[in-house]
Amino acid sequence: MSDRAENTRTEWLTTLAKFKDDPDQAANSAMWSPRLDGASRDELTAIQNEKLAVVTPFLYENSLFYRQRFDRLGLAPTDISSVEDLVKWPVVDKSEMTLDGESHPPFGHYTTMSDEIWRSRGWMLFSTSGTTGTPRIFRYSQIDRDYWAWANARAMHAMDFVASDTVFMMTGYGTHVWAWGVQMGLAKMGIGLIPGGGMDGAMRAGIVARFQPTVLCCTPSYALYLGRVMQDMGLDPAATSVRLLFCGGEPAMAIGPTRKKLEDLWGARLVEFYGCTEAAPQAGGYACAATGQDKDGYFLHLMEDIQIWETVDPENLQPTAPGQRGLSVCTNLVSESSPQLRFLVGDFTTLNQDACACGRNHVRAMGCFAGRADDLINLRGVKFFPTQIEKAVRAIPGLGDEFQMILSSRKADGMDVMKVVVEHPEHGPGSKLVEQVGDAIRAEIELRVDIEVVAPDSLPKTEFKAKRVTDQRAKH
Ligand SMILES: [Zn+2]
Incomplete structure (x- = not known):
């Protein structure tokens, strides 16, 4: 030296x-x-x-x-x-x-x-x-x-x-x-x-x-x-x-x-x-x-x-x-x-x-x-963090602890879309939670996304670090 x-x-x-x-x-x-x-x-x-x-x-x-x-x-x-x-x-x-x-x-x-x-x-x-x-x-x-x-x-x-x-x-x-x-x-x-x-x-x-x-x-x-x-x-x-x-x-x-x-x-x-x-x-x-x-x-x-x-x-x-x-x-x-x-x-x-x-x-x-x-999601030009979705979902009483975000390109027109999957006892397409969760997310990120409500304990349980985002978009 x-x-x-x-x-x-x-x-x-x-x-x-x-x-x-x-x-x-x-x-x-x-x-x-x-x-x-x-x-x-x-x-x-x-x-x-x-x-x-x-x-x-x-x-x-x-x-x-x-x-x-x-x-x-x-x-x-x-x-x-x-x-x-x-x-x-x-x-x-x-x-x-x-x-x-x-x-x-x-x-x-x-x-x-x-x-x-x-x-x-x-x-x-x-x-x-x-x-x-x-x-x-x-x-x-x-x-x-x-x-x-x-x-x-x-x-x-x-x-x-x-x-x-x-x-x-x-x-x-x-x-x-x-x-x-x-x-x-x-x-x-x-x-x-x-x-x-x-x-x-x-x-x-x-x-x-x-x-x-x-x-x-x-x-x-x-x-x-x-x-x-x-x-x-x-x-x-x-x-x-x-x-x-x-x-x-x-x-x-x-x-x-x-x-x-x-x-x-x-x-x-x-x-x-x-x-x-x-x-x-x-x-x-x-x-x-x-x-x-x-x-x-x-x-x-x-x-x-x-x-x-x-x-x-x-x-x-x-x-x-x-x-x-x-x-x-x-x-x-x-x-x-x-x-x-x-x-x-x-x-x-x-x-x-x-x-x-x-x-x-x-x-x-x-x-x-x-x-x-690095975590910022860009969906059709609207940018938001997964934590914003978490904030919206977790504020709704009665939902399960887990949720998932799935980004994909729609087959029909190639448009990028996002689906948020949540858990609630009143699940299925007719659930009143579809609209409630959708409204809460729109208030947070100013974008309407698809919501799917599934039965409690359907989603994999997070133990250590949550992996909530799946990105299946074509150009990503
Ligand atoms: Zn101080």
Whole structure:
């Protein structure tokens, strides 16, 4: 390794360490790291600028992907040394990262770690889910994982996790970042943990009844599934010890009827993280005590001393004006092996820099994140998210938990159409639900779609992650 590569790495890690306040335990009950969690907007910008000025030389000297991109753009690392400079660097999208991985398998050139460093330190492999393409592979160093544990502890502290909690993690423990990041954070917080991989619903229901966890970690689909399993066993989920549903993997907080269904079923509060594999699994976004409590509705904070969040216009990828909806972009300032400069995460939201009732000034994603640009459905020019259909369907009392959306091209005229299949005891073509569901969906997406009402328990039951959209269109 060259001296410059080594020196810039040392400077980067020294700067990160300078801002790791309260590394091992919470300073008080309100905030884990009060200087950072309670920082003013100016203080947050100053921290971001100090970190940015050090990270760009580190990237240039240690990552071929970044060096080549800087050179191609005619930029020197010193050209991007403050938040204001970031706009000079065009956003990096998933296709660019995929190309890097495929051109230099298996790990790509983007990482800042040499083989020598990887071999001499601990690391762990993670991957994206691959729902929108080939899974992309990432290795994270032990230093990174220490930062995740700390950042996640800060976020879970804000979400009201306390030392006396017992957390039941119902995840597969695969290469997904969320579960491992949460687990590391919980260990740092000294919170009791029950690993719940490799069990069926009845076994997990038995654990809830027997060991009385106060927090469930799972996908929202699984929280619904397990609640129904318990009801079938004659147990009432709302009467259990569970007080928090910590959900990930699918949006839930942002979809009012889904959130209400889960919170009513379990008699518990729903909380979420937001993040992505590329910019490390620490909570970029997290719920605080004030979310859902007043006129601001539901939102997530974004931890700005460790990441810089922006939104960009989906068409031209230029920054959106303050208060305008756009796609999320993350610059990650807390990673040794995977720093990201303006990575296009790609979820729609609206950022708000106003102070929050919880005492934090970290920017908020208003309405949370209810749709990734990749999930957007275009039906005859009308664009909508599957979550909008979910919102409409789940607001109608009496429908089953499951529903399906089938997109196809009509044989007669080739026109693209969508059918939504729902479950109700009054099923069949003459069901009054046909019109009711159709009206609710039209009110949400301004499009009339076909509705089919089938008998309860006809549709396949979702356990972990819902797959509700089937696209059979000819030109897709
Ligand atoms: Zn807050």
